[in-house]
Amino acid sequence: MHWLRNKWTLRALGIACALLIWEALGRTVGEALLAGPLLVIPELVELVADGEMPRELAGSLRQMLLGYALACCVGMPVGVAMGRSRIFDAILRPWVNMLVVTSVASLVPLLIVMVGTGFGFRVLVVFIASVFYIVLTAYQGTRGIDPRWVGVGRSFNASRLRTFWRILLPASYPFLITGARIGLVQAIRGMVVAELYVLVGIGGLVNTAGLYISTANLLALMVTLMAVGVTANEALRYVGRRVAPWHEERYANGA
Amino acid sequence: MAAKLEVRGLTKRFEQGTGSTVPVFAELSFEVANLEFLAILGPSGCGKSTLLRIIDGLVPADAGAVFLDAKEVTGNGHAHGMGFVFQSFDLFPWLTVRGNVEFGMQMLNLDRPECRARGSHYIELVGLSGFEEAYPYELSGGMQQRVGIARALAIHPEVLLMDEPFGSLDVQTRDLLQDELLRIWQQEKKTVIFVTHSIEEALYLGDRILVLSPRPSQIDRVIDVPFGRPRADDIKTSPEFLEARREIWALLKHSARI
Numbered sequence: 001m002h003w004l005r006n007k008w009t010l011r012a013l014g015i016a017c018a019l020l021i022w023e024a025l026g027r028t029v030g031e032a033l034l035a036g037p038l039l040v041i042p043e044l045v046e047l048v049a050d051g052e053m054p055r056e057l058a059g060s061l062r063q064m065l066l067g068y069a070l071a072c073c074v075g076m077p078v079g080v081a082m083g084r085s086r087i088f089d090a091i092l093r094p095w096v097n098m099l100v101v102t103s104v105a106s107l108v109p110l111l112i113v114m115v116g117t118g119f120g121f122r123v124l125v126v127f128i129a130s131v132f133y134i135v136l137t138a139y140q141g142t143r144g145i146d147p148r149w150v151g152v153g154r155s156f157n158a159s160r161l162r163t164f165w166r167i168l169l170p171a172s173y174p175f176l177i178t179g180a181r182i183g184l185v186q187a188i189r190g191m192v193v194a195e196l197y198v199l200v201g202i203g204g205l206v207n208t209a210g211l212y213i214s215t216a217n218l219l220a221l222m223v224t225l226m227a228v229g230v231t232a233n234e235a236l237r238y239v240g241r242r243v244a245p246w247h248e249e250r251y252a253n254g255a
Numbered sequence: 256m257a258a259k260l261e262v263r264g265l266t267k268r269f270e271q272g273t274g275s276t277v278p279v280f281a282e283l284s285f286e287v288a289n290l291e292f293l294a295i296l297g298p299s300g301c302g303k304s305t306l307l308r309i310i311d312g313l314v315p316a317d318a319g320a321v322f323l324d325a326k327e328v329t330g331n332g333h334a335h336g337m338g339f340v341f342q343s344f345d346l347f348p349w350l351t352v353r354g355n356v357e358f359g360m361q362m363l364n365l366d367r368p369e370c371r372a373r374g375s376h377y378i379e380l381v382g383l384s385g386f387e388e389a390y391p392y393e394l395s396g397g398m399q400q401r402v403g404i405a406r407a408l409a410i411h412p413e414v415l416l417m418d419e420p421f422g423s424l425d426v427q428t429r430d431l432l433q434d435e436l437l438r439i440w441q442q443e444k445k446t447v448i449f450v451t452h453s454i455e456e457a458l459y460l461g462d463r464i465l466v467l468s469p470r471p472s473q474i475d476r477v478i479d480v481p482f483g484r485p486r487a488d489d490i491k492t493s494p495e496f497l498e499a500r501r502e503i504w505a506l507l508k509h510s511a512r513i
Contacts, residue, residue, distance in 0.1 A: 148345045154313055155339040156359040156410065166358070170349040246348040246390050 035216035044220040053205060057224065060191055060201035063119065067126025068187040075131045075183065076176050079138025084168060089139075096139075100132035105193050117198040122191070129190025130183035137182060141175020142168065174247040177240035184232050192225065257325075258286040259446045260310070260414055265319035267305055279305055280472035283319070285465060287414070292440060292447045294461030296454060298507065301472040303450040304342070307418050310448065311337050323413060338407030342419040344399040346391040352378060352402050353387040359410040377405035380439060397428040404436070408443060417449045421456070433459055434488060441485060454503045458482075459491060466506055476506060 019037050026036025035043075047053040081088040082096075104125060111128075115121050145168060153163045195203020202221065209218035240247075265283040268276035279302035287293045297303050308314040310321050312334040320329045328335045338359075346355045356378055357370045365373070378387055381401040391399055400420055407415055420436075421429040433456060440447060451457050457464045464478040481499070482490055490496050 148341070148343065149347060151313060152339075152341065152345045152347070153362075155311055155334050156362045157334045157336065158362050162362065166361075167347070170347070173349070244349065246392055 031214045039216040040219045043216040057202045063122045064126050064191040067123040071127045071131035075134030079135040080142050082139045083142025104129040108197050122194045125194035126187045126190040130187040134179040134183040137179030142172045145171045173244040181236045259289040260287040261322040266317045278471035292462045294457035294464045295450045296457040297467030298469050301467045307416050337414045337416050338412030340403050340407045340417040340420045342422050344403045351388050356405045377409045381405045415445045415447045
């Protein structure tokens with residue numbers, strides 16, 4: 001039974017089991033409560049072929065990416081500054097710690113009052129949903145940089161500026177990338193939350209789908225969102241391996 | 256011969272919890288001649304590494320001074336441009352072998368062709384030709400320390416400071432690297448201060464051995480190593496070597512507290 005030890009065989013087996021259970025459950029409780037994969041998959045194909053869902057999704061993702069890019073541009077420098085400067089740490093950490101545990105959904109009504117329900121609103125929700133995770137990961141990462149490396153820099157007379165660019169920054173790449181990954185997942189969640197409130201984009205479709213008698217349409221949309229999240233996460237994992245190949249290897253070797 | 260490096264009245268205390276201080280060493284004075292290989296031998300915790308860091312300018316001394324070519328270098332606020340080889344190698348994992356070796360030269364603002372040429376020279380000298388583009392995680396410990404030695408030599412330091420550089424390697428690798436170091440030293444003609452807790456290593460490599468006592472450390476004895484150069488590892492089993500080793504061990508054992 002050595003084929004059972006293959007990682008991919010096991011994964012395929014796991015997915016097959018989950019699908020079987022889902023189908024069995026779907027047939028037991030009925031399509032109105034939980035549509036099985038045999039209903040959801042054709043629905044998904046139809047949604048994609050129809051063109052409306054991909055169009056709405058693309059629009060949603062555009063806004064999400066803008067908010068997320070802003071969150072990275074702000075969050076990474078702020079996190080690094082907090083990690084390397086006591087002053088930034090003391091001033092900002094209480095706020096970051098409070099806001100990271102605050103649910104974005106609870107802020108949405110306030111944000112609507114403040115900025116309305118337009119394009120800016122959705123970008124802002126995505127920004128808030130992801131920025132604090134990016135800040136905190138960069139903060140933890142830069143704080144934990146091995147002081148021996150800084151010592152090597154000093155021994156070779158590296159200036160403060162060069163210590164930052166040549167030692168601290170490359171040493172933080174793995175954490176910046178990890179922060180970017182966590183932040184992206186949060187950004188996608190923020191995107192759906194914002195759209196569920198103002199009924200546009202893929203979130204709007206999800207809301208409408210909730211009113212149908214069959215749940216096949218709703219579940220097809222959720223499968224789509226899952227696929228988007230997983231793809232985005234894997235893409236950033238790939239970027240991470242390219243930017244800091246040394247980190248994953250070191251980790252794998254337990255060093 | 257004029258002293259290349261002089262340590263005069265060096266004192267260092269460490270803070271201990273509630274504001275009180277413990278002396279690590281007090282009034283330490285010695286000289287290192289030009290192109291001499293000085294081994295500093297002492298029990299763990301006697302402040303050998305701290306001493307080396309003070310000489311390099313990484314750690315301030317509480318009293319005393321370090322002179323390089325009769326010029327005082329203590330307290331000028333930056334490192335003294337000596338080549339430091341670290342016990343735990345301390346290579347930058349995000350740089351290749353070449354990147355690590357060129358790092359110190361780049362900090363000296365040497366131009367690119369110069370960095371390249373010197374980098375290649377030292378990579379070859381330490382026997383790592385062909386590994387220029389490898390990352391540290393792809394190298395064994397012994398190879399990583401070869402990079403550490405090349406990195407330190409590449410800045411053309413006045414003095415090479417080595418802080419138990421082979422201390423974290425296995426015995427075979429350590430023996431091989433000792434011979435490599437002697438070969439490199441023969442070719443490069445450097446003044447070396449080599450800190451170790453291995454009597455055998457100090458005897459095999461050094462021209463002189465400074466034996467430190469435990470805390471607060473003082474110079475217990477200065478030993479002139481009677482072996483000529485070049486040395487090969489068969490002297491390690493010669494009667495003179497074993498006798499010298501026994502004598503130093505008696506000295507250390509006398510002061511050891513476990």
